[in-house]
Amino acid sequence: MPRFTSMLANGMKEIGHDVQVWAPKAMVSKVPGPGLLKKWLGYIDQYLIFPAEVKKRIKNLSSKTLFVFTDHALGPWVPLVADRPHVIHCHDFLAQRSANDEIEEHRTSNIGKAYQKIIRKGYSQGKYFISVSKKTREDLHTFLNRTPIISEVVYNGLNRTFAPGDVKKIRSAMSHETGINLTEGYLLHVGGNQWYKNRIGVIEIYNTWRENYQINLPLLLIGQEPDSALKIAHIQSQFFEDIHFISAASDNTVRNAYASASVLLFPSYDEGFGWPIAEAMASGCPVLTTDKPPMTEVAADAGFYIPKRPWNSDTTDWAEAAADRVEEIIGMETEEYAKVVANGLCNAARFNQTKVLDSIEAIYVSILEKETCA
Numbered sequence: 001m002p003r004f005t006s007m008l009a010n011g012m013k014e015i016g017h018d019v020q021v022w023a024p025k026a027m028v029s030k031v032p033g034p035g036l037l038k039k040w041l042g043y044i045d046q047y048l049i050f051p052a053e054v055k056k057r058i059k060n061l062s063s064k065t066l067f068v069f070t071d072h073a074l075g076p077w078v079p080l081v082a083d084r085p086h087v088i089h090c091h092d093f094l095a096q097r098s099a100n101d102e103i104e105e106h107r108t109s110n111i112g113k114a115y116q117k118i119i120r121k122g123y124s125q126g127k128y129f130i131s132v133s134k135k136t137r138e139d140l141h142t143f144l145n146r147t148p149i150i151s152e153v154v155y156n157g158l159n160r161t162f163a164p165g166d167v168k169k170i171r172s173a174m175s176h177e178t179g180i181n182l183t184e185g186y187l188l189h190v191g192g193n194q195w196y197k198n199r200i201g202v203i204e205i206y207n208t209w210r211e212n213y214q215i216n217l218p219l220l221l222i223g224q225e226p227d228s229a230l231k232i233a234h235i236q237s238q239f240f241e242d243i244h245f246i247s248a249a250s251d252n253t254v255r256n257a258y259a260s261a262s263v264l265l266f267p268s269y270d271e272g273f274g275w276p277i278a279e280a281m282a283s284g285c286p287v288l289t290t291d292k293p294p295m296t297e298v299a300a301d302a303g304f305y306i307p308k309r310p311w312n313s314d315t316t317d318w319a320e321a322a323a324d325r326v327e328e329i330i331g332m333e334t335e336e337y338a339k340v341v342a343n344g345l346c347n348a349a350r351f352n353q354t355k356v357l358d359s360i361e362a363i364y365v366s367i368l369e370k371e372t373c374a
Contacts (some may be wrong), residue, residue: 004089005070007159011357012364022057024050034330047076054080061333064372066364072129072140075122082125085371087150087364090131092150093139094196096120104137105269105311106195115254117214128367130360132156132273132292148350149370152363156273156297157356158348160251164284164341170260177253178220180244185217187326188285189263190254190276192224196269199226203233205265209323210239215330218242218264222249222257258283263329266295267322278351281344286329286337288322302340302347304329 009019027049029041058065058081067086069078073095078088099108099116108116120143128150131137137153168183173184187206192199199221206219219239225247226234234243246253258264264280266289277298280287289295291305299305306322309315332340 001071001091003159004091004156007157007353007357008070008089008360011353012361014341015357015361017361022054031096036046051077051080057202058084064368067367068364069123069126072123072126073119075119075124075126078122078126082127085128085368087130087367088123088126090129090136090140090272092132092136092270093143094270096143097139104280128363130154130363133297135293135297135310136272138296139221150363150367152355154359154363155351156275156278157353158278158282158351159353160255160279162255162279162282162348164345165256165259167260167284168247170256174253174256174260178244178246180218180220182220182260185260185262185330187219187265188280189219189221189259189265190223190257190279191221191266191268192232193227197223197307198269199223199230200233201264201267201315202239203230204309204315204319205267205326206243207237207239208319209326211241212320212323213330216242217326217330218244220244220246220257220261222246222254230249240365241259254279255283258285261285263288263326264369265326266290267306267309268295269311271295277303278348282348282351284341284345285342286344288325288329300347313367 005021009021012019022045024047026042029038031041048372050200054077065085067084069086069088072090078086094103096116097103098106099113103225108126124144129140129148131140131151132151132155134153137151140151141147171182189199189202191199193199202221218240221244226245234240237243258280264276264285264287266274266276266287268274268290271294274295277287277289277295281302286304287299288304288306289299290308292308296305304325306325307318309318
């Protein structure tokens with residue numbers, strides 16, 4: 001969210017708009033104390049002090065001011081400006097769906113359900129929305145039980161520079177940086193430990209591919225430090241020494257990882273958008289991902305697809321099928337591989353940040369026109 005907010009704020013400033021970023025500040029939560037206490041004091045900052053500040057500030061603002069919520073999870077604050085021009089950006093409704101017991105792979109506690117209910121009550125007062133995918137918009141309309149006045153889809157724009165490079169040279173540099181021999185290529189995953197990222201599934205695919213095809217290429221997982229379940233999956237792998245976790249990677253390391261990987265494995269259960277798909281394709285890296293939206297929206301006809309990993313049942317057949325797809329990509333002839341890369345680059349051009357910001361600005365302007373002419 002900080003990257004997305006920064007992209008919007010800086011982009012609109014560059015276009016020529018006056019932009020202010022409002023967010024709760026740590027005031028009461030500055031009081032020394034244990035983590036749990038500071039967490040609850042933080043709620044005072046967010047839901048008591050900040051709303052009072054907003055009410056004071058908006059009194060002096062022009063009626064042509066547009067209030068932009070960079071995520072629908074900011075729903076509790078929507079009622080503060082529901083009668084003014086506003087727009088709510090929606091990224092994913094996974095937490096909302098989980099709280100509604102719609103996701104078997106993830107359950108939400110009663111406290112979590114109560115909090116998600118507050119969020120829904122807030123954003124439901126909104127009239128204007130922009131979603132990052134058709135799947136996200138579909139979920140939005142389900143939770144609203146209505147079609148908003150404006151509900152547009154604008155795919156995310158790449159907020160960092162990604163481009164193909166000299167693969168041999170980059171692999172050599174990556175090998176030197178990581179201490180891992182990556183000169184012949186490697187499989188890559190980029191993502192955190194969120195349940196929907198399916199990092200254990202990545203290792204299952206890798207294990208099966210190595211067992212079936214005896215090709216000695218390493219696996220890099222770039223993102224958060226592995227959680228306990230992932231550590232166990234790692235330790236239990238017979239290819240333990242070839243599975244590597246890279247945490248706190250710099251932007252440059254991530255760019256190079258994409259640009260020299262043999263394939264990106266992205267078998268997510270679900271996503272709001274799926275940044276790594278677009279980032280990998282923009283870097284000239286083939287992508288293997290799950291055959292359901294929004295992954296299919298982002299990868300389009302430039303991606304390779306596998307079914308969603310079974311939950312709480314045997315995953316052997318799934319891993320076998322996925323491993324076959326990996327080998328299909330790894331084993332491509334040079335000319336065929338080049339076509340896949342070219343298709344990916346063409347697809348990734350849809351996520352040009354300038355075009356995205358232009359589309360968002362046009363929606364912002366149309367909202368202001370509707371509100372000021374009403």
